[in-house]
Amino acid sequence: MGKSKEENPFQNMLKQLKTACDRLDLDPGIYEQLREPQRSVIVSVPIRMDDGSIKNFTGYRVHYNYARGPCKGGIRYHPNVTLDEVKALAAWMTWKCAVVNIPYGGAKGGIVCDPLKLSQGELERLTRRYTFMILPMIGPEKDIPAPDVYTTQQTMAWIMDTYSSFLGYSVPGVVTGKPIPLGGSLGRAEATGRGVMLCTLEALKKFKMDPRKTSIAVQGFGNVGSNAAKLLYNEGCKIVGVSDVSGAIIDPEGIDITDLLEHVKITKNKLIEGYNRGEFIKGAIEGNKALLEIQCDALVPAALENQITGENADKVKAKMIVEGANGPTTPEADKILDEKRIFLVPDILANAGGVTVSYFEWVQGLQAYFWSETEVNRKLKEIMVSAFNAVYETSDIYKVNMRTGAYILAIRRVAEALKLRGLFP
Numbered sequence: 001m002g003k004s005k006e007e008n009p010f011q012n013m014l015k016q017l018k019t020a021c022d023r024l025d026l027d028p029g030i031y032e033q034l035r036e037p038q039r040s041v042i043v044s045v046p047i048r049m050d051d052g053s054i055k056n057f058t059g060y061r062v063h064y065n066y067a068r069g070p071c072k073g074g075i076r077y078h079p080n081v082t083l084d085e086v087k088a089l090a091a092w093m094t095w096k097c098a099v100v101n102i103p104y105g106g107a108k109g110g111i112v113c114d115p116l117k118l119s120q121g122e123l124e125r126l127t128r129r130y131t132f133m134i135l136p137m138i139g140p141e142k143d144i145p146a147p148d149v150y151t152t153q154q155t156m157a158w159i160m161d162t163y164s165s166f167l168g169y170s171v172p173g174v175v176t177g178k179p180i181p182l183g184g185s186l187g188r189a190e191a192t193g194r195g196v197m198l199c200t201l202e203a204l205k206k207f208k209m210d211p212r213k214t215s216i217a218v219q220g221f222g223n224v225g226s227n228a229a230k231l232l233y234n235e236g237c238k239i240v241g242v243s244d245v246s247g248a249i250i251d252p253e254g255i256d257i258t259d260l261l262e263h264v265k266i267t268k269n270k271l272i273e274g275y276n277r278g279e280f281i282k283g284a285i286e287g288n289k290a291l292l293e294i295q296c297d298a299l300v301p302a303a304l305e306n307q308i309t310g311e312n313a314d315k316v317k318a319k320m321i322v323e324g325a326n327g328p329t330t331p332e333a334d335k336i337l338d339e340k341r342i343f344l345v346p347d348i349l350a351n352a353g354g355v356t357v358s359y360f361e362w363v364q365g366l367q368a369y370f371w372s373e374t375e376v377n378r379k380l381k382e383i384m385v386s387a388f389n390a391v392y393e394t395s396d397i398y399k400v401n402m403r404t405g406a407y408i409l410a411i412r413r414v415a416e417a418l419k420l421r422g423l424f425p
């Protein structure tokens with residue numbers, strides 16, 4: 001809807017899927033099943049607004065493929081949510097869970113709304129009514145939602161409470177990304193950023209680069225971007241640029257991320273704007289342009305989809321890209337980056353730390369036995385490092401880039417499960 005072809009995430013996902021399936025020489029019957037979600041539901045979500053009027057919102061929940069286990073995926077509240085976007089994100093969740101080899105299928109949900117214009121009360125009523133509308137689809141053994149853009153721990157608490165109210169007992173396993181007192185996992189909040197950091201360090205190792213001599217730029221300073229920047233900074237990397245919706249800070253001498261985080265914490269909208277060191281380039285468009293074209297060793301896009309495109313890929317100067325966001329690079333850009341021999345760690349691997357610790361949260365909840373943060377981080381590292389190396393080896397064997405390598409690995413696992421299960425009826 002209103003998006004150019006290059007910007008339709010589902011069409012982009014289908015292109016990536018086809019490239020991998022061609023290389024895998026996949027059974028056409030399996031390819032046929034992988035090109036569409038198994039189940040897509042559109043719901044109407046009417047709520048009473050604070051002024052007494054009734055407003056109807058549109059919501060979606062997509063189960064892309066559950067051959068490998070219960071569906072897993074976040075819920076996004078955003079004005080630009082479309083069914084195609086939710087389908088693409090659900091497919092990426094399917095491949096992502098398979099890349100890190102956790103026993104889940106992929107799902108995603110969303111509501112078309114502008115959460116910044118809704119009160120807490122309206123958000124709560126919207127969340128509860130949406131939960132009611134998708135109730136038959138979700139559950140600890142069926143589909144376990146989690147937060148995504150503009151949904152939070154609080155949103156998960158409301159979903160869990162609504163679901164539990166219908167069943168008549170507490171069901172913490174119905175969502176992940178919950179607040180700690182309701183059964184959330186230690187380490188979940190920074191898990192995606194930690195996974196990005198671990199993938200960056202593994203990639204640096206392959207190039208025999210020392211993290212303490214590496215310069216990094218991070219686009220987006222929200223959950224993923226700020227944690228990735230902080231953890232890489234703690235590893236000794238020099239963060240030469242960060243951006244968010246307000247603009248970009250560029251500093252070739254290196255930004256003190258601890259100090260910047262303090263600044264962001266105390267500002268009203270949690271933005272980097274107003275920070276008094278480095279050069280500030282105001283505005284999302286100008287800031288992004290400066291950040292994506294910066295001279296650095298590694299670039300971490302951790303904001304939105306379609307940031308590195310056919311238009312600007314040629315201007316990227318980084319040696320490697322580690323995709324913190326989902327779908328930040330278009331297929332047109334991929335071709336250009338390949339020609340420039342820029343090493344790219346794809347989203348379905350790089351940002352899989354979040355779903356991995358969500359899996360830990362679900363496992364801990366089902367056992368009603370909770371682990372220490374050190375334990376969570378150790379298990380996360382094990383999975384991320386082994387997934388990175390499995391993708392690296394697959395790319396090497398098939399002589400393809402890391403994105404296609406990750407797809408080949410993931411699709412092979414999903415296809416194997418589909419084949420073993422056979423076709424019902």
Ligand code: NAD
Nearest residue numbers: 192220221222223224244245284302303324325326351354
């Ligand atoms: P968030 O809402 O916490 O942060 C988003 C950041 O992007 C904010 O700093 C915002 O200011 C910035 N931003 C928004 N528009 C921008 C623009 N036009 N230019 C530059 N910056 C802009 O969201 P998040 O949870 O950090 O998610 C970021 C991305 O990572 C999304 O693609 C999401 O799907 C993906 N992701 C998140 C997780 C997770 O665990 N949170 C897991 C996997 C993938």
